[in-house]
Amino acid sequence: xxxxxxxxxxxxxxxxxxxxxxxxxxxxxxxxxxxxxxxxxxxxxxxxxxxxxxxxxxxxxxxxxxxxxxxxxxxxxxxxxxxxxxxxxxxxxxxxxxxxxxxxxxxxxxxxxxxxxxxxxxxxxxxxxxxxxxxxxxxxxxxxxxxxxxxxxxxxxxxxxxxxxxxxxxxxxxxxxxxxxxxxxxxxxxxxxxxxxxxxxxxxxxxxxxxxxxxxxxxxxxxxxxxxxxxxxxxxxxxxxxxxxxxxxxxxxxxxxxxxxxxxxxxxxxxxxxxxxxxxxxxxxxxxxxxxxxxxxxxxxxxxxxxxxxxxxxxxxxxxxxxxxxxxxxxxxxxxxxxxxxxxxxxxxxxxxxxxxxxxxxxxxxxxxxxxxxxxxxxxxxxxxxxxxxxxxxxxxxxxxxxxxxxxxxxxxxxxxxxxxxxxxxxxxx
Numbered sequence: 062x063x064x065x066x067x068x069x070x071x072x073x074x075x076x077x078x079x080x081x082x083x084x085x086x087x088x089x090x091x092x093x094x095x096x097x098x099x100x101x102x103x104x105x106x107x108x109x110x111x112x113x114x115x116x117x118x119x120x121x122x123x124x125x126x127x128x129x130x131x132x133x134x135x136x137x138x139x140x141x142x143x144x145x146x147x148x149x150x151x152x153x154x155x156x157x158x159x160x161x162x163x164x165x166x167x168x169x170x171x172x173x174x175x176x177x178x179x180x181x182x183x184x185x186x187x188x189x190x191x192x193x194x195x196x197x198x199x200x201x202x203x204x205x206x207x208x209x210x211x212x213x214x215x216x217x218x219x220x221x222x223x224x225x226x227x228x229x230x231x232x233x234x235x236x237x238x239x240x241x242x243x244x245x246x247x248x249x250x251x252x253x254x255x256x257x258x259x260x261x262x263x264x265x266x267x268x269x270x271x272x273x274x275x276x277x278x279x280x281x282x283x284x285x286x287x288x289x290x291x292x293x294x295x296x297x298x299x300x301x302x303x304x305x306x307x308x309x310x311x312x313x314x315x316x317x318x319x320x321x322x323x324x325x326x327x328x329x330x331x332x333x334x335x336x337x338x339x340x341x342x343x344x345x346x347x348x349x350x351x352x353x354x355x356x357x358x359x360x361x362x363x364x365x366x367x368x369x370x371x372x373x374x375x376x377x378x379x380x381x382x383x384x385x386x387x388x389x390x391x392x393x394x395x396x397x398x399x400x401x402x403x404x405x406x407x408x409x410x411x412x413x414x415x416x417x418x419x420x421x422x423x424x425x426x427x428x429x430x431x432x433x434x435x436x437x438x439x440x441x442x443x444x445x446x447x448x449x450x451x452x453x454x455x456x457x458x459x460x461x462x463x464x465x466x467x468x469x470x471x472x473x474x475x476x477x478x479x480x481x482x483x484x485x486x487x488x489x490x491x
Contacts, residue, residue: 063082063083063084063085063476063477064081064082064083064084064096064097064098065081065082065096065097065098065099065100066079066080066081066082066094066095066096066098066099066100067079067080067082067100067102067107067436067438068094068099068100068101068102068103069101069102069103069104070102070105070107070438071102071104071105071106071107071404072107072428073106073107073108073109073403073404073405073407073408073428074404074405075404078090078091078092079091079092079093079094080094080107080428080436081094081096082096082434082473082476083096083476084476085433085434085475085476085477086431086432086433086434086476087428087429087430087431087432087433087434088430089430090428090429090430100471102438102471104440104442105438105439105440105441105470106404106438106439106440106441107428107436107437107438107439108140108404108407108408108411108412108428108436108437108438108439109408109412109413109424109425109426109427109428109432109435109436109437110140110141110142110143110412110424110425110435110436110437110472110473110474111139111140111141111142111143111388111389111411111412111437112141112142112143112144112145112411112412112415112416112419112421112424112425113136113141113143113144113145113360113361113363113385113388113415114145114205114234114286114312114358114360114415114418114419115145115147115209115234115288115289115312115314115360115361115362115363116132116136116144116145116146116147116361116362116363116385117132117146117147117149117362117363117364117365117381118132118133118144118146118147118150118163118175119132119150119365120132120150120163120166121150121151121152121159121162121163122150122151122152123150123151125367125454126365126366126367126370126454126455127365127453127454127455128166128454129146129163129166129167129169129170129175130166130169130170130172131452131453131454132144132146132363132365132385132453133167133170133171133172133173133175134170134172134452134485135363135383135385135386135451135452135453136172136173136363136385137172137173137452137472137474137479137480137485138385138386138451138452138469138472138480138483138485139385139386139387139388139389139469140388140389140411140437140438140439140469140472140480141173141385141388141437141472142173142174142424142435142436142437142472142473142474142475142479143173143174143175143176143416143421143424143425143435144173144174144175144176144363144385145175145176145177145178145205145415145419146163146167146175146176146177146178147178147207147209147210148177148178148179148180148185148206148207148208148209149180149185149208149209149210149211150163153180153183153184153185154177154178154179154180154196155179155180155182155183155184155185155191155192155196156191156192156195156196157192157195157196157198157199157201159177160177160179160196160199160201160203161177161199161200161201163175163177163201164176164177164200164201171474171479172474172479172485173474173479174421174423174424174474176201176203176204176205176419176421177196177201177203178203178205178206178207178209178234179191179192179193179196179197179203179205179206179207180206180207180208181193181206181207181208181213181218181222181233182208182213182218182222185208185210185211187208187211187212187213187214187215187218188215188218189218190218190221190222190225191206193206193222193225193226193231194225197226197229197231203231204229204230204231204232204419204420205231205232205234205286205418205419206222206226206231206232206233206234207233207234207235207236207288208236209234209236209288210236210335211236211238211240212235212236212237212238212239212240212270213233213235213236214239214240214270216273216277219233219235219273219274219277220277220280220281223277223278223281223283223285224281224283226283226284227281227282227283227284230284230420231284232284232285232286232310232418232419233283233284233285233286234286234287234288235270235271235274235285235286235287235288236288236289237267237268237270237271237274237287237288237295237336238266238267238270238335238336239265239266239267239269239270242263242265242266242269243262243263243266245260246260246261246262246266246337247259247260247261247262247333247337247375247376248260248261248262248322248325248333248337248338249261249262249264249322249325249337249338249339249340250262250263250264251322251340253322253323253325253326254322256326257325257326257328259325259375259376262336262337264291264292264293264294264295264339264343265294267290267291267292267294267295267336268292268294268295268298271287271295271298271299272298274287275298275299275302275307275309278307278308278309279302279305279307282308283308284308284309284310285307285308285309285310286309286310286311286312286418287299287309287310287311287312288312288360288362289312289313289314289317289336289360289362290311290312290313290317290347290350290356291313291317291336291337291339291343291347292339292343292346293342293343293346293347295311296346296347296349296350296355296356299311299350299355299356300350300355303355310357310358310414310418311355311356311357311358312356312357312358312359312360312415313347313350313351313356313358313359313360314359314360314361314362314384315359315361315384315387315388315391315392316334316338316362316382316384316459317336317338317339317343317344317347318344318347318348318351318359318391318395319344319391319394319395320332320338320344320459321338321339321340321341321343321344322337322338322339322340323341324338324459325337325338325375328374328375330371330372330373330374330375330378330379331371331382331457331458331459331461332382332459333371333375333378333379333380333381334362334364334380334381334382334459335380335381348395348399348400351395351396351410352396352400352402352406356410357410357414357418358410358411358414358415358418359388359391359392359410359411360415361384361385361388362381362382362384363382363383363384363385363453364380364381364382364383364457365381365383365453365454365455365457366379366381366455366457367454367455368455368456368457370457371457381457382457382458382459383451383453383455383456383457383458384459384460385451385453386451386452386453386469387447387460387465388411389407389411389437389439389467389469390445390447390465390466390467390468391465392407392410392411393407393439393441393465393466393467394465394466394467396410397441397466398466412424412425412437413425413427423435433475433476434473434475434476435473435474435475436471436472436473437469437471437472437473438469438470438471438472438473439467439468439469439470440467440468440470441466441467443466443467443468444464444465444466445464445465445467445468446462446463446464447460447461447462447463447464447465448461449461449462452485468483469483470482470483
């Protein structure tokens with residue numbers, strides 16, 4: 062089916078209209094439109110296809126945790142039509158060959174567009190710049206570079222990386238974690254870590270790197286993106302930097318908007334994540350910053366692991382959570398139901414802004430005639446209890462058992478349904 066109508070769709074600005082899609086493009090918008098098939102969207106919220114700037118797809122090398130196919134299927138169920146795949150694969154995505162492989166795997170899977178993120182340093186070791194230029198000029202057209210999972214802690218390496226990407230308007234996405242301050246760290250540093258006897262992870266380990274890198278980006282005049290902001294102090298650094306005109310953007314994860322360090326008292330390793338869950342005061346600061354625009358986007362940091370890496374004692378467990386299929390619901394909870402913000406803001410933080418930061422052609426476009434038909438359709442009226450199992454190969458799902466608002470009903474990628482009536486359309490996006 063290439064010619065169909067979404068009938069009575071509610072756009073982010075509140076307008077209700079019909080949307081006709083033909084051959085992958087929005088060709089007409091209005092009322093009373095007809096086509097080969099009509100899908101009733103009465104009462105449903107239509108958004109531009111969601112874009113995740115921070116996804117771990119694990120392939121190549123860690124297919125026991127996730128593959129590009131299973132990861133993008135999970136993304137589609139969450140309303141995403143594009144994901145940015147982090148570089149900590151095996152081999153590391155630090156050269157043109159690996160990023161082109163990841164890009165091709167995404168095209169073959171057909172459930173969402175996959176934009177590979179290139180490593181900043183060779184083998185993520187922080188010692189030598191990777192083949193940044195070769196990846197930028199490759200068929201994958203890489204524009205975002207990150208050693209996520211590891212901090213680019215050497216200030217000279219970080220400066221050189223910022224200078225390099227400035228030449229083609231690329232962006233360095235920093236995992237802000239001073240390694241000397243977090244050796245053996247297991248959770249947020251504070252009263253709870255002291256009570257549990259777990260090595261603390263101080264907020265200053267994140268904040269000090271952000272402060273340094275903001276100054277470096279300001280000095281160089283390059284674009285900097287801060288991954289998974291988690292503290293109130295980090296918010297203030299970003300707010301001040303933006304007021305000075307520094308080209309810095311920042312993301313927050315759904316779990317840092319929703320969960321606090323108190324969950325760690327259960328010793329359930331599903332709550333072990335990097336950066337760690339913080340205090341309630343941090344959560345409130347992150348939410349406020351998302352509403353006022355200090356934080357630009359929500360990014361999932363979807364980090365799947367095999368069951369043996371999580372079903373073990375806390376100290377031995379891997380860091381990370383899955384989150385692609387629940388991100389839109391958390392956004393609705395935080396922005397619409399708690400902050401009384403708008404669906405336009407949801408579209409901004411989950412689609413427009415991440416596509417803009419990642420320089421994704423044909424993603425994050427406004428829903429208008431002539432745009433590529435990448436669309437997420439959400440039922441905002443329902444409340445669902447989250448199940449542990451998702452389309453991901455992994456089940457390290459911290460949202461399991463929670464009641465969250467909203468559900469993705471349909472996802473349309475390049476004019477074809479990848480999800481219809483909340484179920485995957487196998488082969489539908491090819």
